[in-house]
Amino acid sequence: MKALHDVLESMRLPNGTYIASPSQDYSYVWIRDVCYAVLPYLTSNCDRYQKTYHALLDLFLRYEWKIDIHTKKKPVLPYEYIHARYSKDLMELTVPWGHAQNDSIGLFLWGTGVGIRQGKPMIRSDADRRILQKLVDYLACLEYWQEPDNGMWEETVEIHSSSVGACVAGLKSINMLVDIPAHLIEKGEAALRQLLPRESFSKQTDLALLSLIYPFGVVSRNMAQRILEDVTSTLERKFGCIRYLGDRYYNGGREAEWCFGFPWLGLCYSMLGEDRKAHEYWEKTISILPEDGTIPELYIGGTDRPNGNKPLAWAVAMAILLQERIEQSATVGKNREKMYDKI
Template sequence: MNRWSEVLDTMRIENGAYIASPSRDYSYVWIRDVCYTVLPYLGTPCDRYERAYHALLDLFRRYEWKIDIHTRKKPVYLYEYIHARYTQKLTELDQPWGHAQNDAIGLFLWGVAEGVRRGKRILRDEKDREICEKLVRYLACLEYWDHADNGMWEENMEVHASSIGACVAGLTAARLLVEVPEGLIRKGEKSLGLLLPRESVTKESDLALLSLIYPYQIVPRTVAQQILSHAEARLERTYGLIRYKGDRYYNEGAEAEWCFGFPWMGLCYTLLGDDTEAEKYWAKTQSILPPDHHLPELYIGGTDQPNGNTPLAWAVAMAWLLEQRIPSSQAGERAE
């Protein structure tokens, strides 16, 4: 077991899911965070990828009654949506939250199908397959292609390109598992074509757009290059990338700098075949990587201090993923 996995295992819980961070504020299970956290295990023989998805499938089984309702009737209140975060026992939390996060459902479907494609035993029985089919119908009922949601950052309700893209990727991948109406995918693609390279009406550049390149690979090369050049010019800072201009989260005079921005940029460049840029962002990742690999969520805006959500499982996973893709001679420089 390597150092990265050891750090992630400190946030792994008995049921196979992961908390976002051992901090007081983040010791919960987010669907999105779990799916990103286990990506480094996708190409390995260990069972951490499967176990995490089995935990999430069990969660969806528990709340299948809610999914059933909203395959026929759009949610009105935020608590009616499939919740975004849960207790460590994978039960809902009874407090207000921005649960309208369509990207998490798209990511989950993508992760299930990608696991199956890679030979992972994700679907244990017909009920697991039925859950996936119902999630497809849930996104159809929402009319995800024109649906205002809280987005990846759990904030204001608007139509987000990153959410639509996650759903397009998830539905496209899910055709391996269940029947997905072709028109359901085309509607999302059409909406993306109208929005991109913007994230939304209010956000021109946004860190969340990187997901359309890595892991989803659903935008043309020219659009991917636009997204990356905008991110580098407008979002990149000393300790990572800001999420978007004007972000108020942990803002102490400037926007917070998110550490997983550096490895995420590098991962995107590996998919474009640009080794020079990928290695540049690996070097930037190394520059903020503590010796114990406890990569923080972010550096508080306007300071040189990380916040308390350290380590962040999602950030650790992204850094590990980039190290996996960098030539061993380059990756090894950090260890030496």
């Protein structure tokens, strides 16, 4: 556990955010990656979690003028959207990018709300609350429930279940903090009922669907089990999971195998109370986890070689989170045994 935390800490920036990886390609700050990377500190006594969110709030405050525009007028060109990726000092980059990523905004809102419920001092001022309201208004302007976006993998522009679900989770999470008309959540839930179990028009199943189970918990148990069955039967491989059938990223004759697929599946099964399956995926995670904790992004398709994005902060965080759940489950089991011994 310490090795994993040390690796994660090595990617933490002085401003409180995280680079996705120290590699040349990933030495940037993605909103999504940051929110996943800091999850291991949600229930800790340290201040890392809220400091990370404060840095992101400061980022949104810097670009509040842009958010203001697009609470009234839908963005059209990629650069008009709230950017998904930034420099280490949290400035927008001019390189063309698929910034239409509604799931990252939903994830940020969700993470703010759960932080408050954990007793974290997430909101520092009226300005922070104002930004949260404007992010809600931004999603409303987009009509996120029917708005095609680049999705979690920053690729094909279409309506993604994982993006809609992230927004639903985010809006529910901060529903008591700001003004959220009921229809904003209702329309998202209705869209999910129509879309699921598909991820999108082009993809029957996709690793991104796991987010609807962990961390968001916005699907029923039956739907969660359907998603897990689809992912494990279609996408699971030796070194992790492919993102979707036909994925061309680092394809070496076959789709690349993403390492965080194993701990993510374990976390999903843990959410459903299926501790045995969670433990099974922890064992699979251990099988691909280097001794120094530098878990890579993926193994190049058709090979036993990881790519250069090593370690990946998101993957390291997932491994930490699953290990904590496994250890907690073992402690509960031992306490039950002691209780029964006394009876």
